[in-house]
Amino acid sequence: MHPLFHYINKYTIISEDDFKVFLGHFTQKKIRKKHFLLEEGEIAKHMAFIVKGAMRQYYIDEKGVEHIVNLYVENYWAVDRESFVFCTPSIYTIDAWENCEVLLISRENTLKLRNQCRAFNELLLTLDELNTIATQKRITYSISFTAEIRYKHFVDNYPYFVDRFPQHIIASYLGITKDTLSRVRKKILKK
Template sequence: MFEPLLKYINNYTSTTLSESESELIKSAFTLKKIKRKQYFLQAGDVCRYFGFILKGAMRQYLVDDKGVEHIVHLSIENWWVGDRESWVMLTPSNYYIDAWEDTELLLITRADTLKLVQQIPAFSELLRLLDERNNIATQRRIASSISYTAEKRYIDFINSHPDFLQRFPQHVIASYLGITKETLSRVRKQAMQK
């Protein structure tokens, strides 16, 4: 059950984990199974765990005053899931995170994460790389949402995340892109004609 996580760490870092480091990592994570539509986190709760997805698909969203869902993250296998602000600051989350498919995750607490950072250089390197990639992705997402056309956002999305098209329905992808289902349908037709 830990092999995907250990492989992930070894693939993203410059050093290979030793056997003792691998055992420390295994002892810091716990397995959690979440059924489709079950919550990992609800708005108002503090995010106590970050999860590494072994199997399944999840979405992170907020609900506006009119009851409309706005999806901010989609995640599948080998992706991390959680509300970083709530996890770091121990403040109530503004987000819901639920399983779009039956999902298996390896969970870690903030305290255990900080211990691993102190004990395992490769884990510290991994977190630095994840932070860098997260910042880059956030900047790109902001730039896309404020300056790209719906068609350009969709094309960038399918080029960056082709697997998501098979895992999430059109209304979820439309919400993630910040457009309506009707606009997505029109944009898809235009993109296919080119």
């Protein structure tokens, strides 16, 4: 059975027939390590469901420093939502950290599915709801806690990111430098 079918059934009920229609709105693609799903300045033409692999989304500042804003692995949706919805040039880059297999859906096709397929609406609602909850938490941690607590929380809640991305990526995701994360880890190990 298709991996996306399993995935959708975690969130809503969909018949096999509806799923065929659903899947018909996606295209398959392989993205090799270090290649781009989205480059800064481009308009995000697709949402990508990650079947296999790992990706990262980052903002590059005036000094050329990358700031990781999102990490993605299997069953995540990778997209700059703002660019995708408003068709504005993205300030983000999304690239493959590992070789990836993704399913792409265009903005046009999301709108079609929203009209045709109840399950897709349910899915979108649920995903945005969960995303809203998760980002709220991330903001709360970011403004309330020290780097040490934020890192501990990250390790507890996202062990699969810790396994697949190096420390400097995780540091950036947490809004600190790799040097600071290295010190934080040293401090934790001493205890």
